[in-house]
Amino acid sequence: MQADPKGVLTGAHFLDGDQACCEGALAAGARFAAGYPITPSTEIVERFAARIPTIGGVFIQMEDELAASIAILGAVWGGAKAFTVTSGPGFSLMMEHIGYAAMTETPCVFVNVQRGGPSTGLPTLPAQADMMQARWGSHGDYEIIALAPNSPQECFDLTIQAFNLSEEYRVPVMFMMDECVGHMTEKVEIPPAERIEIRPRRHTSRLPGEFRPYEANGDGVPEMVHAGEGYRFHVTGLTHDEQGYPAMNPQAQDRLVRRLKRKVHDAAERIALYEEENTEAADVVVVSYGITSRVAQRAIEMAREKGIPVGKFRLITVWPFPEAHLRALARRTKAFVVPELNCGQIALEVERAAAGHARTIPVTHAGGSVHQPEQILEAIAEALR
Secondary structure, X not given: OOEOOOOOEOEEEEEEHHHHHHHHHXXXXXXXXXXXXXXXXXXXXXXXXXXXXXXXXEEEXXXXXXXXXXXXXXXXXXXXXXXEEEOHHHHHHHHHHHHHHHHHOOOEEEEXXXXXXXXXXXXXXXXXXXXXXXXXOOOOOOOOEEEOOOOHHHHHHHHHHHHHHHHHHOOEEEEEXXXXXXXOEEEEEEOOHHHOOOOOOOEOOOOOOOOOOOOEOOOOOEOEOOOOOOOOOOOOOXXXXXXXXXXXXXXXXXXXXXXXXXXXXXXXXXXXXXXXXXXXXOOEEEEEOHHHHHHHHHHHHHHHHOOOOEEEEEEOEEEOOOHHHHHHHHOOOOEEEEEEOOOOHHHHXXXXXXXXXXXXXXXXXXXXXXXXHHHHHHHHHHHOO
């Protein structure tokens, strides 16, 4: 393996999505991971466990997903960049600590390599049915960011982006892979470290006596300190004031929760990543993400061969949802076709964003395999009838 002096790979490699995700985490500066084995995500931390001694960091196999998800939060407050990996059943167990990370504004990354569910479902086969859980799985009002890669290259690139977004907005970021993307092997180009943008933690420059742990700046994101640096601070999942201490009243709740939501919501257009192609004069636009976007690409090509004016809109950032952009697009197209490996989760968001300006046609699939391009092509044809 070709690596730089810090042990991070460089150059061209043939990696599967899980391996590329691990390398992206290392390139982003992650030096702590905690996890519990679960198909089809285990390969990420298996590789991390093998690689991290050469770089200087720690991997801990915890007794379960609850322990893993709280361990990474403690590591972050100790000064590390940290992440955990799981799949559907483990993701369900981690929801309490995803909410805790949102409330305490702990920057971290949760990788979910999705498989068929509910319950233990289809451990070795793909699905995309955890998308709404990623956004709404924990209780209360809060915001997260979620990315959906469709290739091993994006597993590398977007894992770095996930860490950058977590640090910039101090939120838990969901990295929503799927079994197909996790296990497919393709060429991955890893640039030298100096060409990779790494956003630093928002560490305060204030003196201990001047620092207020949850005093928001102009963009609503507080600065941060770590344990052992001489600062006094309190971290709690309870509603808290700017000092971090419990403030059990409606006014403090309203002020805090609205800021937690606003810091992501107000930056939604800047956070949003998507791939758009030939939508200007399209009668139909196919909206897809993850592995389904690769099948949709073939369906789009088949439709164009038949002379159908069809556009492509691939979600890379799924949450926050690019609502304003899709609403504008709905005003100049007839219909959206939304294939996904679930019973219609993101299709409902597309329909909401379209606000009656364009039809939304879901192409659902319960998981276990991917769509056939002909299924998506049939929906494109239906949109024109």
